[in-house]
Amino acid sequence: MATAASPRPRRKRPGRYHHGDLRHALLQETLRVIQTQGVEGVTLRAVGERLGVSRTALYRHFADKSALLAAVCSEGFRTLRLALLDAWGDPEGRPERASAAARFEAMGLAYVRFAVEHPSHYRVMFGGFVKRDVADPALAHEAGGAFQALVDAIVELQRSGAVRGDDALQLARFIWSVVHGVAMLAIDGQLERQGANVGEVARFAIERVRTGIAAEG
């Protein structure tokens, strides 16, 4: 458990009619349900009841359930981006001593760790739960931001001569695929089923990737 114990969103006072900040509370409570019972535990009835509010109150703040989950995705990509930037900038708590390889590994491991520590949240982000035709612009923006953290890291590694001069976007998509693949197989229990250790798989993968994208010579 690495999730900070976020304060439980307030219930509506029984007498009062307005909740106050229902939109934010709905989002927070949905995240809480996802983390504890998984996505299938997210019913409008359950979330509403936990906030002392009718099961239809949410329609004032979100178009529908899919829009609520889209907001959950946005929040996830934001958290993921911050985790990646943190690992990249401060790989072991000793940024000044960090080699390019160490920073790269730290970022990759941080990605996988985010997924493993928030499996249900991660699955909402990539499990096809939000209808693609909704196309929440905030979601696209946050997803793009998380990806950009990866691109920026690649570019910096290229500048320092550690990584070959391929198109940075292609390199970033490749690396994203690797960590996303490890994360998904881990979440799905596929690695566990084989008796494999997720951390080992992640470390091995990142090291092989580093070799695969290293500058030649």
Added chain:
Amino acid sequence: MATAASPRPRRKRPGRYHHGDLRHALLQETLRVIQTQGVEGVTLRAVGERLGVSRTALYRHFADKSALLAAVCSEGFRTLRLALLDAWGDPEGRPERASAAARFEAMGLAYVRFAVEHPSHYRVMFGGFVKRDVADPALAHEAGGAFQALVDAIVELQRSGAVRGDDALQLARFIWSVVHGVAMLAIDGQLERQGANVGEVARFAIERVRTGIAAEG
């Protein structure tokens, strides 16, 4: 569309009481619904109605809906294994001229192609739809078989001196992560959203992997 037009499973004759091979028909019809309407289109009512059978008839053949989907997964892993073996053994229709690199690439591309051509089926296989505690042994067997195809290929590449002498299982997990990652991002529309071409991403990834796992010297 690359799926062979499988013959539509027979409806029950209105007069008759028994369907004949309902279990097989249920599986086939479920696959058909998944392919055309996605997993969320799979309702026991819809599948039953399409076969001219009650919505509860399936409980004679499967424990519940999750068990039906587990069977769908098994079938998917079986098809995937065959596709991988086919690509590995006959990369371009000219097996005798195929280099190790070409066979490796063909296998990787075949993996991604399977997912892209059967996105909903692939998502059922890896989307956490089947409850893990059911633990269908046939499913575990088929999943293991598909993975084994990858391991066997790695071992052969190691014997031929093309791939470094790391633990074959670790190498196979790494490669699985890469192709699974590309496949999932493709299915999810993440690559499309960036304007990336799935085939290009897959080819680039496989080539970088090949470099990353190549024998040294």
Added chain:
DNA sequence: ACCTGAACACCGTTCAAGT
């Protein structure tokens, strides 16, 4: 052995109505 039909406890969503 195999299938049916009614019943049950759930869903998301809508909409007129209340404050």
Added chain:
DNA sequence: ACCTGAACACCGTTCAAGT
């Protein structure tokens, strides 16, 4: 502006009953 409560059209699953 914000929330409620009844109603609607869906679900998966159970179970006694039919053939």
